Amino acid sequence: MTSIQFAEATVRVPLPGRGAREILAPTTLTLTERRVAVIGANGSGKSTLARLVNGLVRPSSGRVTVDGHDVVREGAAVRRMVGFCFTDPAAQLVMPTCVEDIELSLRRTVKGAAARRERALSVLAAHGLADHAHDSVHSLSGGQRQLVALAGVLALEPTIVVADEPTTLLDRANTRRIGDLLFALDQQLVLVTHDLDLAARCDRVLVVDDARVVADGSPAESIGHYTALVDA
């Protein structure tokens, strides 16, 4: 399993005339478990923590490495290893049709238009989306859109999948469908979620509160800590 390491990683954003606000306090972690959940309130810093893993957010100080590759200095190499799935697939799907969007993902890795088309169609078929290959991404349901977005991530065969609240906009049936797909992956999964049922299926759960990791342990321990925090 791959290893994600945070070494005193801190994220601060400057506030004009008021110094800086800490989005993530110095964090030191090593994530080697196959399924890691990150839970916490809105604005607590959990998405920032997830975005550090593929360099979407750069640490203000400290380091984040993925299998020894620094996410800042070796960003391209890290992004080849880390796939990222966003909350809102509408922002992630940028091409008019499903197959064209998957092809866009494959531009770096598959040379030749015909080979890209063939691979994109096979990726869609593998996720039960063959019938929607030539549909507009805007005509799909929320669940189908998230599935296409995830298929676009998996098409690149990353070794780690980071999913930032991938089920927040979905109904219960689609939440289950996307959850089952994520938990069936061979890749290491870092799942940011508000869904405690999904978090409970992970090997390790981090609780982020007010820019700090305040609990880190088994699902039972961490979810217990989080619910106590919410109820307090």
Next chain:
Amino acid sequence: MAGLHQPGNTVLHRLPVGAKVLGLAMLSLAIVVVRDVRSAPVFLLITLLLAALARVPVRSVWRAARGVLLIAVVAGALQWWWYGGAKAAETFLDLLSLGLAALALTATTSVNEMVDALSRWARPLRFVGIDPDRVALTVALTIGALPGTIAIARETRDAARARGLDRNPRAYLSPFVIRVVARAHESGDALHARGIGDD
């Protein structure tokens, strides 16, 4: 008028992208330059034949024509007022022809084929330090962003209406611009996450 790519194996699908773009440019130029009401139905017939040759479904032709119809009606009405019926008919039909010609191109050419072609054409820009792939992708994304931008415009207008502010342009324009910029940032992050632009 940018229609969805309709996969197929027609003559138009098999033509190189460059030939199609050149053909579209020449046809569009002819439609605009030839100022004769008798030529307008001929151009419309040609573009309808092109759409038929590309086997574009009637539904797509109608959807695309509907988009430009409103503009054509308004432009035609103004022409009628200023220059009379013949000029109005010519303008109306020419606008429809231009729309259908564009549809024949977009229906037979995928965005990625277009990106590949634009990237090839933009290669000389390397000499001035510009990445042709980025230029091509930017053009494609700009076109691809249109439906999403229209959706944001509708949502923002509905939100303003729901608050009884539909006659206040600030209640509509400010959130619209903010949301479009936010969506652009999100899409930029998504492209970055996919490693696009890393190479």
